[in-house]
Amino acid sequence: MKPPAKAELRRHSIAAELIAVLVAATNGQPRVMTIDSGNALPSGPFELGHRSLQSGLRDWVEQQTRHPLGYIEQLYTFADRDRAGDDAHRVISISYLALAREGQAESADKATWRNWYDYFPWEDHRDGTPPALPEIIVPQLNTWAKAADNTLIRSERQQRTAVAFGLDGHSWNEELVLQRYELLYEAALVEEAHRGRVKNPTPSVFGPAMAADHRRILATGIARLRAKIKYRPVVFELMPPTFTLLQLQRSVEALAGRLVHKPNFRRLVEQQELVEETGAMTADMRGRPAKLFRFRHDVLAERAVAGTKLPVSRA
Amino acid sequence: MKPPAKAELRRHSIAAELIAVLVAATNGQPRVMTIDSGNALPSGPFELGHRSLQSGLRDWVEQQTRHPLGYIEQLYTFADRDRAGDDAHRVISISYLALAREGQAESADKATWRNWYDYFPWEDHRDGTPPALPEIIVPQLNTWAKAADNTLIRSERQQRTAVAFGLDGHSWNEELVLQRYELLYEAALVEEAHRGRVKNPTPSVFGPAMAADHRRILATGIARLRAKIKYRPVVFELMPPTFTLLQLQRSVEALAGRLVHKPNFRRLVEQQELVEETGAMTADMRGRPAKLFRFRHDVLAERAVAGTKLPVSRA
DNA sequence: ATATATATACTCATTTGGAGCATATCTCCT
DNA sequence: AGGAGATATGCTCCAAATGAGTATATATAT
Numbered sequence: 164m165k166p167p168a169k170a171e172l173r174r175h176s177i178a179a180e181l182i183a184v185l186v187a188a189t190n191g192q193p194r195v196m197t198i199d200s201g202n203a204l205p206s207g208p209f210e211l212g213h214r215s216l217q218s219g220l221r222d223w224v225e226q227q228t229r230h231p232l233g234y235i236e237q238l239y240t241f242a243d244r245d246r247a248g249d250d251a252h253r254v255i256s257i258s259y260l261a262l263a264r265e266g267q268a269e270s271a272d273k274a275t276w277r278n279w280y281d282y283f284p285w286e287d288h289r290d291g292t293p294p295a296l297p298e299i300i301v302p303q304l305n306t307w308a309k310a311a312d313n314t315l316i317r318s319e320r321q322q323r324t325a326v327a328f329g330l331d332g333h334s335w336n337e338e339l340v341l342q343r344y345e346l347l348y349e350a351a352l353v354e355e356a357h358r359g360r361v362k363n364p365t366p367s368v369f370g371p372a373m374a375a376d377h378r379r380i381l382a383t384g385i386a387r388l389r390a391k392i393k394y395r396p397v398v399f400e401l402m403p404p405t406f407t408l409l410q411l412q413r414s415v416e417a418l419a420g421r422l423v424h425k426p427n428f429r430r431l432v433e434q435q436e437l438v439e440e441t442g443a444m445t446a447d448m449r450g451r452p453a454k455l456f457r458f459r460h461d462v463l464a465e466r467a468v469a470g471t472k473l474p475v476s477r478a
Numbered sequence: 479m480k481p482p483a484k485a486e487l488r489r490h491s492i493a494a495e496l497i498a499v500l501v502a503a504t505n506g507q508p509r510v511m512t513i514d515s516g517n518a519l520p521s522g523p524f525e526l527g528h529r530s531l532q533s534g535l536r537d538w539v540e541q542q543t544r545h546p547l548g549y550i551e552q553l554y555t556f557a558d559r560d561r562a563g564d565d566a567h568r569v570i571s572i573s574y575l576a577l578a579r580e581g582q583a584e585s586a587d588k589a590t591w592r593n594w595y596d597y598f599p600w601e602d603h604r605d606g607t608p609p610a611l612p613e614i615i616v617p618q619l620n621t622w623a624k625a626a627d628n629t630l631i632r633s634e635r636q637q638r639t640a641v642a643f644g645l646d647g648h649s650w651n652e653e654l655v656l657q658r659y660e661l662l663y664e665a666a667l668v669e670e671a672h673r674g675r676v677k678n679p680t681p682s683v684f685g686p687a688m689a690a691d692h693r694r695i696l697a698t699g700i701a702r703l704r705a706k707i708k709y710r711p712v713v714f715e716l717m718p719p720t721f722t723l724l725q726l727q728r729s730v731e732a733l734a735g736r737l738v739h740k741p742n743f744r745r746l747v748e749q750q751e752l753v754e755e756t757g758a759m760t761a762d763m764r765g766r767p768a769k770l771f772r773f774r775h776d777v778l779a780e781r782a783v784a785g786t787k788l789p790v791s792r793a
Numbered sequence: 794a795t796a797t798a799t800a801t802a803c804t805c806a807t808t809t810g811g812a813g814c815a816t817a818t819c820t821c822c823t
Numbered sequence: 824a825g826g827a828g829a830t831a832t833g834c835t836c837c838a839a840a841t842g843a844g845t846a847t848a849t850a851t852a853t
Contacts, residue, residue: 179492179570211568216557240555240572242531253526255494257555322779450830451818765799766849
């Protein structure tokens with residue numbers, strides 16, 4: 164079979180949308196760029212004038228947020244009919260993960276940086292397991308699991324819940340952000356599962372919904388970033404030119420949503436030769452002044468795609 | 479900024495194409511499904527009638543190859559204008575990696591399974607480094623690198639070549655399939671770089687071109703699969719229901735393009751409890767009969783997305 | 794019988810990864 | 824002035840994972 168002719172291709176035309184999960188890490192908190200008062204991610208249609216998907220994305224984000232993009236990586240392409248929102252005009256959503264340092268310049272469209280745990284309160288385990296997990300979320304998921312009429316579906320739901328939320332024997336895996344969100348969606352605990360129906364008046368424990376499936380895309384981005392910081396030195400895209408090892412550690416912890424062992428973190432960073440001293444020290448800090456480091460940009464060339472791992476302990 | 483209205487979205491309509499890298503492993507060789515006498519990957523337009531991207535892909539592949547798809551995972555979405563082929567009517571290509579067991583049923587469209595090393599001869603290191611690498615490919619890349627007028631570009635080209643092909647100090651990394659292909663493309667050593675111009679009459683060392691950018695997509699799929707077999711038990715999607723440990727090892731080696739240490743391979747497979755004995759033994763083989771195993775499907779549920787690693791040694 | 798090919802088991806050294814302890818040097822508060 | 828609290832930095836210890844080698848068992852082919 165030959166590729167279809169041009170005329171035939173056009174007949175199947177469909178709109179394509181570009182969506183960005185733009186992440187920063189500021190003062191030890193993970194941040195995500197939103198528009199529309201925190202209700203949506205920056206996005207816009209892919210147009211014939213765009214040179215490439217990436218440049219189209221840059222255009223839209225910089226126009227909507229006046230914030231430049233640094234590192235960019237493709238996340239996923241969605242086209243689910245049932246999740247699109249109200250009616251079914253077909254749109255393909257091509258999502259990207261973008262990393263940057265938080266700047267000022269919030270502009271039109273009510274572009275604002277938000278703490279991403281506003282949208283996923285159950286994902287932040289830096290101060291231990293959030294109380295809402297054992298007290299509210301897990302019980303409600305269990306109720307949902309037991310509500311299945313079929314024994315098979317019931318045990319499958321319980322199995323998935325246990326793996327995703329680290330129950331009976333399983334340990335918490337911070338990378339399963341998307342699986343957890345999908346479970347909450349299936350269990351209709353999250354507001355966007357009721358789209359079109361009753362508006363849930365209690366945002367509290369489950370966080371606020373976002374437009375269309377933007378919260379799912381955000382979950383995808385967080386999951387990808389949490390996985391990636393372990394084997395690629397992407398954190399440095401989020402750091403200022405010069406930083407202390409503790410600041411670096413705090414950024415990693417912010418993204419991972421869990422604490423790491425300080426001595427081991429330092430050991431790994433130094434033995435991997437990811438950073439070099441600037442010679443300067445911090446001042447105006449509370450404790451003992453710390454050495455300032457900068458990222459060794461040449462390692463990007465040297466090891467390039469190869470393995471460069473930062474620790475995020477598993478227990 | 480609100481999401482654009484429906485009418486506005488339609489104005490930016492663009493065609494979307496689904497492309498599959500369908501992989502099997504047969505008799506210790508990696509196989510890829512092609513159509514048009516090995517000239518293209520199975521593909522077809524995404525249509526309004528398709529329930530989802532995945533189901534659209536299944537429809538096209540099964541229609542073109544009469545071969546059912548098993549495991550499916552999204553690879554990447556392309557829209558580069560310059561790589562599209564001849565003229566510039568805009569198409570978005572959404573590519574997938576699919577795994578299956580090689581079946582009979584080759585049908586219309588000249589659908590055939592091919593050894594993927596036909597297209598990437600330099601990627602098979604199971605019998606040691608292919609002679610063409612040091613003798614032809616690397617020298618030609620060095621010539622290309624030196625031909626840059628700018629010193630910076632020159633050293634950047636040499637650096638990239640060294641990392642990708644494991645030269646001076648760097649070791650061969652089997653995952654860098656795409657980087658290697660891209661270098662060969664940039665250096666115009668690969669036929670498709672001459673598209674529209676002179677047809678290179680010597681396919682030999684650099685393998686044959688494919689339609690449009692299908693060879694690049696194949697490289698993307700191989701790279702993804704080589705990375706994935708190390709931390710997810712996907713090889714089993716390619717195995718028959720029952721197999722010996724050596725057959726399993728040969729499949730891993732076929733995909734990775736390098737040999738693994740047999741005792742260590744067995745140790746890992748067994749201690750991870752990925753397989754269980756069937757009780758039966760092989761017959762009709764040359765050496766000592768081997769136990770037959772089957773994959774323990776419950777580990778997919780248990781550990782799900784968690785880490786399950788198969789070894790492909792690094793040295 | 795012997796060569797050859799495969800299966801299977803075991804050992805050893807090194808590296809990696811998680812966790813704890815000890816000490817040093819600041820600021821801030823009383 | 825002195826102590827509390829916070830941060831920085833260095834070192835040790837142990838257990839698990841990993842890479843590599845060796846030895847033995849059981850089949851087929853000639």
